[in-house]
Amino acid sequence: MNTIALGAVRTRYEIVSYFRQFDALFFTFLFPIIMLGIFTAAFSATGDIGTGPGGPKVSFGAYYLPGMVAAGVLLSGVQNLAVAIAQEKSDGTLKRLGGTPLPPLSYFIGKMLSSLLTGVVQLILLLLFARTVFGIALPSDPERWLDLAWIYLLGILTCSLLGIALSAVPRSGRSATAVVIPLVLFLQFISGVYLPFAQLPTWMQNLASFFPLKWLAQGMRSVFLPDGFKTLEVGHEWNLGWVALVLAGWLVLGLVVTRLTFRWIRTDA
Amino acid sequence: MTSSPEPAVAVRGLRKEYGGSEGTGSTGSIGSTRSTVTAVDGIDFDIGHGEVFALLGPNGAGKSSTIEILEGYHRRTAGDVEVLGADPQRLHGRALLAWKARIGIVLQSASEQNVLTVRQMLRQFASFYPHPRPVDEVIDAVGLTQKANARIDRLSGGQRRRVDVALGIVGRPELLFLDEPTTGFDPSARREFWGLIRRLRDEGTSILLTTHYLDEAAQLADRVGIIAAGRLVDIGPVDRIGGAEARVPYVRWAEGAGIREQRTHEPARLVAELAARFGGEPPRLEVIRPSLEDVYLQLIRGAAA
Numbered sequence: 001m002n003t004i005a006l007g008a009v010r011t012r013y014e015i016v017s018y019f020r021q022f023d024a025l026f027f028t029f030l031f032p033i034i035m036l037g038i039f040t041a042a043f044s045a046t047g048d049i050g051t052g053p054g055g056p057k058v059s060f061g062a063y064y065l066p067g068m069v070a071a072g073v074l075l076s077g078v079q080n081l082a083v084a085i086a087q088e089k090s091d092g093t094l095k096r097l098g099g100t101p102l103p104p105l106s107y108f109i110g111k112m113l114s115s116l117l118t119g120v121v122q123l124i125l126l127l128l129f130a131r132t133v134f135g136i137a138l139p140s141d142p143e144r145w146l147d148l149a150w151i152y153l154l155g156i157l158t159c160s161l162l163g164i165a166l167s168a169v170p171r172s173g174r175s176a177t178a179v180v181i182p183l184v185l186f187l188q189f190i191s192g193v194y195l196p197f198a199q200l201p202t203w204m205q206n207l208a209s210f211f212p213l214k215w216l217a218q219g220m221r222s223v224f225l226p227d228g229f230k231t232l233e234v235g236h237e238w239n240l241g242w243v244a245l246v247l248a249g250w251l252v253l254g255l256v257v258t259r260l261t262f263r264w265i266r267t268d269a
Numbered sequence: 270m271t272s273s274p275e276p277a278v279a280v281r282g283l284r285k286e287y288g289g290s291e292g293t294g295s296t297g298s299i300g301s302t303r304s305t306v307t308a309v310d311g312i313d314f315d316i317g318h319g320e321v322f323a324l325l326g327p328n329g330a331g332k333s334s335t336i337e338i339l340e341g342y343h344r345r346t347a348g349d350v351e352v353l354g355a356d357p358q359r360l361h362g363r364a365l366l367a368w369k370a371r372i373g374i375v376l377q378s379a380s381e382q383n384v385l386t387v388r389q390m391l392r393q394f395a396s397f398y399p400h401p402r403p404v405d406e407v408i409d410a411v412g413l414t415q416k417a418n419a420r421i422d423r424l425s426g427g428q429r430r431r432v433d434v435a436l437g438i439v440g441r442p443e444l445l446f447l448d449e450p451t452t453g454f455d456p457s458a459r460r461e462f463w464g465l466i467r468r469l470r471d472e473g474t475s476i477l478l479t480t481h482y483l484d485e486a487a488q489l490a491d492r493v494g495i496i497a498a499g500r501l502v503d504i505g506p507v508d509r510i511g512g513a514e515a516r517v518p519y520v521r522w523a524e525g526a527g528i529r530e531q532r533t534h535e536p537a538r539l540v541a542e543l544a545a546r547f548g549g550e551p552p553r554l555e556v557i558r559p560s561l562e563d564v565y566l567q568l569i570r571g572a573a574a
């Protein structure tokens with residue numbers, strides 16, 4: 001079989017394994033849905049959120065939905081893959097694969113494609129949950145859905161590659177969650193996932209602008225919030241051009257780092 | 270498989286040092302201690318095509334270091350290595366994958382939490398190879414037919430080890446590396462495993478085996494190499510290793526309060542003399558030929574001295 005076909009074989013087994021591992025399923029797959037539920041329930045008394053007098057208003061849940069979509073991409077890509085690969089490296093899974101004629105690229109294809117597919121299912125569940133349980137209105141304009149498609153695809157590919165690249169950092173499988181989760185949490189707090197980005201201090205906004213999550217969240221806000229909300233963004237516009245550029249930049253960086261650092265086993269020479 | 274004149278594995282002056290130039294270790298590497306540990310200290314051996322060769326030695330003797338260099342996992346410090354006509358550390362890209370397709374590896378221990386079933390895992394691995402064995406045949410050969418649809422992480426230790434062996438042979442390797450393959454097997458599982466290895470050998474598979482079970486090496490290996498402290502102490506056919514002196518039999522019998530023992534090249538004559546002296550059967554008479562284990566222990570003790 002060729003590299004692509006083997007990538008498809010790996011994808012299948014990655015997905016089967018993913019759904020048989022309860023902890024991964026809970027923390028990456030259901031996390032955004034649970035968080036959206038908690039946020040919406042906790043702040044249900046706060047009332048609607050608007051851009052200002054006379055501007056558009058949305059419910060609290062609707063305001064948090066784009067952040068949860070972005071967080072889902074980050075978790076499915078970075079957190080899930082970085083932790084899983086670090087663990088596979090330390091428990092001998094990768095050493096065993098490295099002794100077979102499986103091309104490393106097929107392994108990566110399996111990781112990325114399974115992230116994409118499980119991520120899309122996660123997104124659909126999240127949107128269904130938002131629509132049916134919280135009555136959050138979803139965009140009706142097909143152009144918004146097209147934006148969602150490319151931002152999501154670019155986002156999940158970038159985050160998957162960054163997850164693969166980041167998996168080289170933890171020195172053991174057991175320390176993987178301790179290395180990866182604080183990093184992911186930190187990014188979520190400064191990038192406008194849990195806290196409204198517009199209310200963060202300027203230095204924090206500037207810091208977040210170096211990282212992909214801020215742009216991913218911004219892109220998702222452009223999809224799910226009324227157009228009038230762009231007045232809350234930096235420069236009062238959605239800036240989808242920059243969203244594409246920064247995500248693509250991190251994609252290339254992830255590709256280069258992965259190419260340079262990936263080994264089946266920790267090398268000794 | 271064509272029989273070729275050059276051996277399946279050729280090792281010359283192999284050395285492996287750890288430490289020193291190694292990257293920063295886990296913890297406590299702040300100081301500038303650059304002590305190197307020599308795991309393999311200049312060893313030579315060949316493995317012929319279709320031969321079963323056992324590498325024996327105490328823990329830390331350098332067996333796994335040697336085998337993992339041959340498998341292409343580690344780079345050597347010095348010496349020459351040829352495995353199926355290629356130097357694993359010089360192979361890259363497609364040539365490396367093609368070479369990996371011709372070898373099978375059973376690593377010393379695998380602790381992965383594998384949620385796939387035995388059959389799913391084997392199907393997956395079979396798809397990596399150009400000419401795999403039929404999956405159900407392999408499952409049957411390792412005696413896991415009853416467990417084919419069980420999740421691997423719900424198997425016992427010995428059953429998981431059989432999965433390891435199955436994954437190592439599913440690609441129909443020309444050369445099979447078995448690093449302590451029967452750890453955790455019960456005696457009957459070990460017998461079944463021996464049968465499997467003999468069948469593989471009969472099909473022409475070359476096999477490099479390490480084991481702590483000397484009876485296993487005696488049963489399976491055409492030749493054995495014994496290493497201690499990174500050096501090859503002796504190498505040769507199972508029935509000749511250690512030299513003729515190491516194989517001089519013992520005659521043991523009870524006399525007076527204790528057990529008497531005497532080594533002799535002529536046990537029959539000694540037994541006859543004893544029979545004459547006792548005027549019948551000498552009590553608790555035994556004639557013992559040193560097993561591979563006895564010879565091994567003598568050689569290891571000799572190497573340490």
